[in-house]
Amino acid sequence: MTAEIIYGSELAQSLRDEMKEEVTELKKQSIVPKLVVVLIGDDPASKSYVSGKEKAAQYIGIDSELILLPSDTTEKDLLDRIDQYNQDESINGILVQLPLPDQIDEQKVIEAISPEKDVDGFHPINIGRMLTNQDTFLPCTPFGILTMLKSKSIEIEGKHAVVLGRSHIVGKPVGQLLLNENATVTYCHSRTKNLKEITRSADILIVAIGRASMIDADDIKEGATVIDVGVNRTEEGKLTGDVDFESVKEKASYLTPVPKGVGPMTITMLMKNTIKAAIRHNSKK
Numbered sequence: 001m002t003a004e005i006i007y008g009s010e011l012a013q014s015l016r017d018e019m020k021e022e023v024t025e026l027k028k029q030s031i032v033p034k035l036v037v038v039l040i041g042d043d044p045a046s047k048s049y050v051s052g053k054e055k056a057a058q059y060i061g062i063d064s065e066l067i068l069l070p071s072d073t074t075e076k077d078l079l080d081r082i083d084q085y086n087q088d089e090s091i092n093g094i095l096v097q098l099p100l101p102d103q104i105d106e107q108k109v110i111e112a113i114s115p116e117k118d119v120d121g122f123h124p125i126n127i128g129r130m131l132t133n134q135d136t137f138l139p140c141t142p143f144g145i146l147t148m149l150k151s152k153s154i155e156i157e158g159k160h161a162v163v164l165g166r167s168h169i170v171g172k173p174v175g176q177l178l179l180n181e182n183a184t185v186t187y188c189h190s191r192t193k194n195l196k197e198i199t200r201s202a203d204i205l206i207v208a209i210g211r212a213s214m215i216d217a218d219d220i221k222e223g224a225t226v227i228d229v230g231v232n233r234t235e236e237g238k239l240t241g242d243v244d245f246e247s248v249k250e251k252a253s254y255l256t257p258v259p260k261g262v263g264p265m266t267i268t269m270l271m272k273n274t275i276k277a278a279i280r281h282n283s284k285k
């Protein structure tokens, strides 16, 4: 079997075109979605993601403001700024790029962002709402993955979904979203025994470990759907996933590439959440 490749980049483009029209309509009602992105320090990878967000916002017509802060920014300074953005009525979404420098407590920062402006979907209130299947801001990468599966009408209900990785921003929430869609979900991580046995029984395999070529054709079931969430840099600076693309392509039924897979969808869902926040804030005025 040769897999159909799911290009997140193409789906992202069509969703961005739709959102562009939606924002044009919103502007006629004087609603201008606005996102603030805070980037601390000068990690090149973070800078590259942030510039992707800026580009997407600009294309769609979302007002985006980038706040660049030095790597020695104090926790208090950041929390004070968040407080100010929380109170600013013109701002609908706040994103603080992770990871943060060691002197800043990440969890404190996540909890300081108003749940109404938490377009990352990282606030415990929004995570709780997601777990209980209520309307909320879904975390962008899991939301993007679900949107990719649905775009190809891949059946989720009753299927065995295996999630490799249990990070708070990808692994854990993507498993919960798949559970909400009635999949049977298994989480695997560094302490899992018989890993291969489990991945081979997956109908849908989500790989979010952060190690290049973790999964090859021998680890999967014929005809599985394989979603590669890896963002690894080779020594030459090339972006690669967690999946051995060439071998898995010959055995899976669907496969996402890196780059041009999940990454562009993550950014697109951030834009969707920002528009949603703007509509919500306006209906409360």
Ligand SMILES: Nc1nc(=O)c2c([nH]1)NC[C@@H]1CN(c3ccc(C(=O)N[C@@H](CCC(=O)O)C(=O)O)cc3)C=[N+]21
Binding pocket: 048, 049, 052, 095, 096, 097, 098, 099, 120, 140, 231, 239, 258, 259, 260, 261, 262, 263, 264, 265, 266, 267
């Ligand atoms: N508060 C917060 N929210 C995030 O959503 C968040 C974060 N912090 N910290 C870092 C991770 C990583 N992340 C990516 C977004 C887009 C691409 C992406 O678009 N990648 C392109 C290629 C980009 C390139 O070549 O560098 C692609 O896969 O085709 C990748 C990774 C968001 N994250």
